[in-house]
Each structure stands twice: as C-alpha cells, then as structure tokens.
Amino acid sequence: MRPLIVAATDAEIAPSIDFLKRLQIPYLTTGVGMTATAYQLGKSITQIRPDYILNVGIGGALYKDIPLGTVIQITKDSFSELGAEDGELFLPIEELGFGKSVFTPSFPSLASPPQLALHTGITVNTVHGNEQSILLLKARLSSATIETMEGAAVFFVSEAENIPCLQIRAISNYVEKRNRQAWEIPLAIKNLNVWLQEFILKNSL
Numbered sequence: 001m002r003p004l005i006v007a008a009t010d011a012e013i014a015p016s017i018d019f020l021k022r023l024q025i026p027y028l029t030t031g032v033g034m035t036a037t038a039y040q041l042g043k044s045i046t047q048i049r050p051d052y053i054l055n056v057g058i059g060g061a062l063y064k065d066i067p068l069g070t071v072i073q074i075t076k077d078s079f080s081e082l083g084a085e086d087g088e089l090f091l092p093i094e095e096l097g098f099g100k101s102v103f104t105p106s107f108p109s110l111a112s113p114p115q116l117a118l119h120t121g122i123t124v125n126t127v128h129g130n131e132q133s134i135l136l137l138k139a140r141l142s143s144a145t146i147e148t149m150e151g152a153a154v155f156f157v158s159e160a161e162n163i164p165c166l167q168i169r170a171i172s173n174y175v176e177k178r179n180r181q182a183w184e185i186p187l188a189i190k191n192l193n194v195w196l197q198e199f200i201l202k203n204s205l
Contacts, residue, residue: 001110059146072118073167078123106158169192
C-alpha cells in the first residue's frame with residue numbers, strides 16, 4: 001500500500017524528503033492551517049489517488065504527562081471552534097444543525113500498524129496561549145489532549161473521499177502561555193521522522 005504523506009510545512013518532514021523521493025512515495029506540504037490543508041489536499045488527490053493518507057507533523061499537548069518529543073497517533077479530531085457562542089455556552093455545529101465538527105476516520109489495513117499511544121485532537125485557527133481560554137477549553141473538551149492547526153481538515157477530506165487516514169504527531173510544546181524557550185521542535189521533528197521512515201519501510205515495500 002502506498003500512502004500520500006501530508007504535512008503542513010517542509011520543515012516537519014525535511015529529514016525524510018530524500019528518503020521519500022528514493023522510494024517514490026508521494027508527499028504534500030499544504031501550508032499551515034485548516035483552510036490551506038483542505039484546499040491543497042483536495043486538489044492533490046484529484047491527481048494522486050493514494051491507498052491511504054498519512055498526515056504527520058508536530059503538535060501541542062494540553063497536559064504535561066505527555067513528554068515533549070513523544071510520537072503519538074490521533075484517532076479522533078474536531079474543529080473545536082466550529083459553532084456559536086450563546087452567552088457562556090458554546091454550541092457546536094452539530095447542535096446548530098449545520099454540519100459536523102468531529103471526525104473518527106477509517107484506518108488502512110497495514111502489515112505493521114503504528115504501535116503508538118492513541119490520543120484525541122482538536123484543530124484550531126488560533127493556538128491557545130491564554131491561561132483563561134485554556135482552562136475553558138479543557139472544561140469544555142475534557143477528552144482532548146493534542147492541539148494542531150490541520151488535523152481535522154485532513155480527516156474531513158479523507159472521509160469525504162473515502163480514503164483511509166492516519167494522523168501522527170510528535171509533541172513539540174505544551175499548550176500554555178507562549179514560551180518559545182520551552183519548546184522542543186528539533187527533538188519532535190527528529191523523532192517524528194525516525195518513526196516515519198521506519199513505518200514506511202515496514203509497510204510500503
């Protein structure tokens with residue numbers, strides 16, 4: 001089975017680009033955010049119809065019991081801001097009757113599936129960096145543990161096109177007041193790409 005590797009930025013898969021080219025594994029960098037991701041991925045799969053989509057990248061952890069650099073699999077994701085405010089309440093798009101915000105994709109049948117911890121993600125337009133908004137988010141979405149800016153958009157496209165999908169993230173930071181000095185982006189990218197190359201070798205040759 002041949003995947004389409006999808007990442008938001010070149011930097012997230014830079015250590016694997018030559019590797020992917022050698023094995024003729026297609027990859028796509030979409031740009032940051034759900035809109036760019038949905039557009040670029042939708043356009044790409046009209047030209048390349050993969051056996052499955054493999055979305056990889058870095059992400060933030062809502063809780064500090066997940067060590068920075070850890071590689072995890074997201075099996076449920078949502079557009080957490082898609083809805084309406086009603087005073088102190090948030091009404092998801094489902095409750096308004098206008099669509100769907102939560103996605104649990106189908107998974108490919110693989111020779112060697114990921115052996116990673118499973119997590120629930122949220123996909124946002126604005127990453128959280130305000131203590132009060134983080135507390136409100138955790139109270140409203142208590143099962144969520146990972147924050148990204150693209151994940152649910154990939155699941156949205158994969159579901160619409162009936163293409164199996166995996167989302168894999170390496171934790172680069174905690175969701176807290178913005179503190180760049182505490183980020184571990186190089187470690188997260190290193191661990192993500194070690195995992196990616198091992199996974200491809202086990203499943204795509």
